[in-house]
Amino acid sequence: MAGPVEPDGPAQPDGPAQPDRQVEPDSTARPGGPVEPIVETRDLHKSFGENQILKGIDFAVNPGEVVSVIGASGSGKSTFLRCVNLLEWPTSGQVLYHGRDVLARGYKVTNYRTKLGMVFQQFNLFNNLNVLDNCVIGQVNSLGRAKSEARERALGYLGKVGMERYVEAKPRQLSGGQKQRVAIARALSMEPEALLFDEPTSALDPEMVGEVLSVMGELAQSGLTMVIVTHEMAFARDVSDRIAFMDGGVIAEEGPPAQLFGAPEKERTKEFLARFHAG
Numbered sequence: 001m002a003g004p005v006e007p008d009g010p011a012q013p014d015g016p017a018q019p020d021r022q023v024e025p026d027s028t029a030r031p032g033g034p035v036e037p038i039v040e041t042r043d044l045h046k047s048f049g050e051n052q053i054l055k056g057i058d059f060a061v062n063p064g065e066v067v068s069v070i071g072a073s074g075s076g077k078s079t080f081l082r083c084v085n086l087l088e089w090p091t092s093g094q095v096l097y098h099g100r101d102v103l104a105r106g107y108k109v110t111n112y113r114t115k116l117g118m119v120f121q122q123f124n125l126f127n128n129l130n131v132l133d134n135c136v137i138g139q140v141n142s143l144g145r146a147k148s149e150a151r152e153r154a155l156g157y158l159g160k161v162g163m164e165r166y167v168e169a170k171p172r173q174l175s176g177g178q179k180q181r182v183a184i185a186r187a188l189s190m191e192p193e194a195l196l197f198d199e200p201t202s203a204l205d206p207e208m209v210g211e212v213l214s215v216m217g218e219l220a221q222s223g224l225t226m227v228i229v230t231h232e233m234a235f236a237r238d239v240s241d242r243i244a245f246m247d248g249g250v251i252a253e254e255g256p257p258a259q260l261f262g263a264p265e266k267e268r269t270k271e272f273l274a275r276f277h278a279g
């Protein structure tokens with residue numbers, strides 16, 4: 001059976017299931033040991049034709065960290081996330097997963113792709129599948145899990161986001177906030193090591209933003225590793241360990257929320273935040 005295709009990306013390679021390579025997510029850094037980033041980018045570049053979008057991004061996310069990425073529209077935030085999880089292939093630079101460059105020739109990217117979950121602005125649910133099957137199909141097709149086990153896990157994560165009563169519903173029967181909570185449960189069902197969010201609340205009616213941010217806040221509290229592109233500054237300040245400000249295809253400044261929001265060092269960070277507060 002040909003599975004549905006992610007509407008917002010290239011078809012996932014239908015590689016063989018690799019259950020033997022699965023590891024339980026280890027979201028706790030060993031006390032006293034060196035902290036090794038889950039994912040790191042070095043001098044990451046991405047161009048579309050002549051148009052250089054990412055101009056050398058050095059970034060890392062450690063186990064259990066919550067990092068928010070902020071920046072003006074067009075600064076390259078989505079492109080960056082999509083290069084990290086290889087929905088876009090970077091033009092140059094490195095993407096290291098536990099220290100190994102996934103861009104290197106011969107590296108098996110199928111396994112890597114299952115390790116990073118993604119939540120999109122437009123949900124990207126499979127409209128022909130009900131809520132439960134949306135959360136089951138990736139587990140079966142990409143991880144090789146038995147359907148019964150996949151269902152059980154999906155139900156657990158749907159419960160976590162408060163959507164267990166909607167398992168039979170089709171996406172069109174749900175509100176935007178409910179769809180996004182299902183999309184989060186779907187991503188969690190894959191038990192990724194880190195979850196990437198690309199403006200998860202930007203497409204929502206204002207009254208639904210809170211329910212999605214509240215789920216995300218709980219996930220952050222639970223120790224999940226998260227990279228969140230967002231314009232929700234108050235949320236970013238409250239849940240993040242670190243904020244990265246992107247401008248013109250580079251990370252112009254990064255630091256703990258109190259520092260970046262309270263005492264930004266770079267002129268362009270100050271300008272962005274001032275514009276944001278004014279707007």
Ligand SMILES: Nc1ncnc2c1ncn2[C@@H]1O[C@H](COP(=O)(O)OP(=O)(O)OP(=O)(O)O)[C@@H](O)[C@H]1O
Binds near residue numbers: 071073074077078
């Ligand atoms: N597939 C593509 N082909 C050509 N240009 C692209 C493609 N994807 C993104 N771009 C360009 O890259 C630039 C950065 O886009 P990107 O979507 O990464 O910005 P962003 O920071 O996520 O903005 P926003 O806050 O509006 O989502 C834009 O000028 C965009 O037109």
Ligand SMILES: [Mg+2]
Binds near residue numbers: 078199
């Ligand atoms: Mg974007």
